Amino acid sequence: MTLVVALLLASTAASVNTSEVPRTWTEAAVKAFEVPLAKPLYSPVHISEQDYYRIPTRTIYRTYPVYHPSREPAGYQDFLKQQEPQIVFDPAKLKTSADWIAAGELVFNSPVSFAPVFFSAQDLRDPSFFEKTGMPVAKDGTIPFARWVIREKGKVELGSMGCNTCHTRVMPDGTAVPGAQGNNPGDRQGAYMLRRAAKFAPPEKLLAQVRTFAKQFEVPGLSDDPNRATASMTLDEILKAGETIPPGVTARSHTSMLLPPQIPDIIGVQERKFLDHTGLVRHGSIGDLMRYSTLVQDVIGLARYGDTPAAQPARPGQRYSDEQLYALAEYVYSLRPPANPNKFDETAVRGQKIFRREGCNTCHTAPLYTNNKLIPADGFEPPADHLRYFAISSKRVGTDPRYALQTRKGTGYYKVPSLKGVWYRGPFEHHGSVATLEDWFDPARLRDDYQRTGYTGPDGQGHAVKGHEFGLNLPAEEKKALIAFLRAL
Ligand code: HEC
Ligand code: HEC
The missing domain is CATH 1.10.760.10 (Cytochrome c-like domain)
Structure with missing residues (x-):
């Protein structure tokens, strides 16, 4: 046994009990975990600890792989219909850190939406959807961006928008790499679904829906907000904007549809002090990654920006439990890059x-x-107190400053x-x-x-x-x- 293997075995045998799981949403931690926005008066104010813990937690059911229609085993859909719902996340059963990591993988792949966002169940049963949108298929025939879920016997639901939908990459050889910059063409698929819907629904109704969705990207307190353009764009213009977004980039919640961010590789994230391109979230402990995960998936829409109320009305949603978040973060920390074929020659x-x-x-x-470190974007002068609190470089790189200044993630910096x-x-x-x-x-x-x-x-x-x-x-x-x-x- 090599030393590395021995250390790995020793670390996976270490026991972790639920009392070590940090409380995610405490008033103090939430106040401290973000870098203020370039316009500090409009920095997000998140929901209170009390309100957060009132949100019901998500049940993590057993999920099943989705196959490309031509690669699905015979009788698979019937098999799924026979399955009983099974709740697979049970913190009481998690003893070793290997148990927590394995449970975190379930959370990573577990959907937060059962409604179509990028694709519907019908799309993933239709070979032409793959041809038209370029959706990648892994070499074993599976689609690692979505899962079938049984929450009720006999009802096979397609679930997506877990971390896997955006943070999984299918490599040219068909290997799926969890955590790598995702390459599902999500925004193109979203536009494809809307174009199809436009054949049946009244266009004004669709346009109104799309504009309501796009409102989350408007930036409170910004008078010349480029994101507001969607309010006067036609449906075709908005869908075209979505179609220009390639795999590896996506208009995530509270980012921007007209200035969308690259999806970062999250393998190795444990070593990063700031999260997001603009370094919005400080990452000093596992609790910060837990907060980040529930923030972006569950409660970002409930934030108030300065005096401007939440863009999405408070909805009775769900959140991850503290144990689910802890397991998820341990799993994300455990992710390793694929073997590098490029030699150090x-x-x-x-x-x-x-x-x-x-x-x-x-x-x-x-x-x-x-x-x-954080690099100030052109047009932004770091206030004196930032130099005291955050690691800020005196150098600049002069890249397009708009994402850092004209979005809800706009801290004024790029990391x-x-x-x-x-x-x-x-x-x-x-x-x-x-x-x-x-x-x-x-x-x-x-x-x-x-x-x-x-x-x-x-x-x-x-x-x-x-x-x-x-x-x-x-x-x-x-x-x-x-x-x-x-x-x-
Ligand atoms: C809809 C796509 C989508 C989903 C779903 C998603 N992410 Fe992301 N993620 C992104 C994008 C895009 C960014 C970059 C945002 C930015 O820079 O402003 C990002 C950024 C991150 C970062 C910051 C990494 C860094 O180095 O800056 C982490 C960590 C992360 N995501 C983890 C997760 C986890 C864990 C989940 C599941 C709980 C998840 N994400 C779900 C798209 C997604
Ligand atoms: C003054 C600091 C600084 C120096 C010097 C610098 N970089 Fe960068 N680099 C950055 C920043 C900041 C970004 C992100 C810019 C952005 O996205 O707007 C970046 C982005 C990159 C990227 C893209 C990474 C990705 O995942 O998108 C590569 C590749 C890169 N740099 C390589 C280099 C190389 C090679 C050199 C030297 C020839 C170099 N950099 C010099 C700060 C620097």
């Missing part, structure tokens, strides 16, 4: 020297390949992302504006007539991807070596 060694020579390591500092795992992810930059590392280091991306290879913006026109000019002007040979080094991380 001579070219990569040359690239490493260039990486150091070019000063990349001042921000992307080894071994995490991030210094865990320095870790470069570990760039070989299995993309598109890159906070909007996923470029598809590959080659494009990221292509000086042509600074030009106004540049055709973007990643997210193109809501009009599909492309345009320059500004800022972060590091490494752009290296000789071709050095650039190749630099990229080989990055792909070996």
Whole structure:
């Protein structure tokens, strides 16, 4: 037995009992866990501890894999209809940390929605849906972004919008990698479903629905809010905007449909001090990841922004229990990258020297390949007290400041992302504006007539991807070596 295996066994044998689970939503922790927004008066004010614990908790049922229609085992749907509902998350049964991690995997894959968001049950039974939307299928024929659930015997429901829907990547060889930058084309699928609905429903009704949905992206206190454009866009324009969002980028709740964020790789998140591209959430303990998870899935719509009331009316929703959140966070911390096929060869060694020579390591500092600092976006001056409380770099990178200034996640900063795992992810930059590392280091991306290879913006026109000019002007040979080094991380 190697030392590593021995340590792993020792750590999985460690026992954890439910009394160690931190209380997620305490008044003090919730007050401290976010960086204020660039307009601090409009920083979110979340629901109280009392109101939070009044929300009923989610029951985690046993779920079953969804197959591509041509790959489903014979009689599978009948088999599902025969199954009894089974509640599979029971904290009393969790003893070792391995038990908690396994339970966390169930939570990660467990849906929070049984209504269609990106796709319906009918879509996933229809081969043409896969062809039309480019939905990836894993090599065993499964669709790792959704699950069948039995909450009532005889009723087979499709569940989605658990963490797996956005944070699972199907690699080119068909391996599904939980935690990696997701690649289900969710927003394109959403637009596809709405276009289909438009054939049957009155267009005014659909437009009204879509505009109500888009209201969550408007930014309180921002007079020239670009997100408000949806209020005057036609249904076709809004759907086109959705169709421009590629896999790996998504208009998550309280982000933006017209300025959507890249889905980050969450493998290795344990080592990051800030969560989200704008570093909105401080990450100092497992409790912070628990708060983050319930915030984004359960209660973000209940936040008040300064004097502006919650955009979505308080709804009788559900939340994860503290034990579910603890298990989920332990699972997320346990995620490891897939085996890297790129060798640390001579070219990569040359690239490493260039990486150091070019000063990349001042921000992307080894071994995490991030210094865990926040970089002020252009147009934002960090207030003096921020320098005391948060790790802020004196340098700037000059990338598109809009996500940091004109969204509900707008702290005025971008965090320095870790470069570990760039070989299995993309598109890159906070909007996923470029598809590959080659494009990221292509000086042509600074030009106004540049055709973007990643997210193109809501009009599909492309345009320059500004800022972060590091490494752009290296000789071709050095650039190749630099990229080989990055792909070996
Ligand atoms: C609808 C898609 C979607 C779902 C569902 C989703 N996420 Fe995310 N997640 C995102 C996007 C997009 C971001 C980036 C948001 C930003 O930067 O403002 C993100 C960011 C994160 C981050 C921050 C990582 C970093 O390094 O900044 C963590 C951690 C995370 N998600 C965990 C989870 C967990 C755990 C779940 C399930 C409880 C979940 N997410 C569900 C889309 C999703
Ligand atoms: C002054 C700090 C700083 C320096 C120096 C720096 N970077 Fe970055 N890097 C950042 C920030 C901040 C981002 C995120 C910008 C954004 O999304 O708007 C980033 C993004 C990236 C990304 C995209 C990552 C992703 O997942 O989307 C890569 C790749 C990268 N940098 C590589 C490099 C290399 C290689 C160098 C040196 C040639 C370098 N960086 C120098 C701060 C820096």
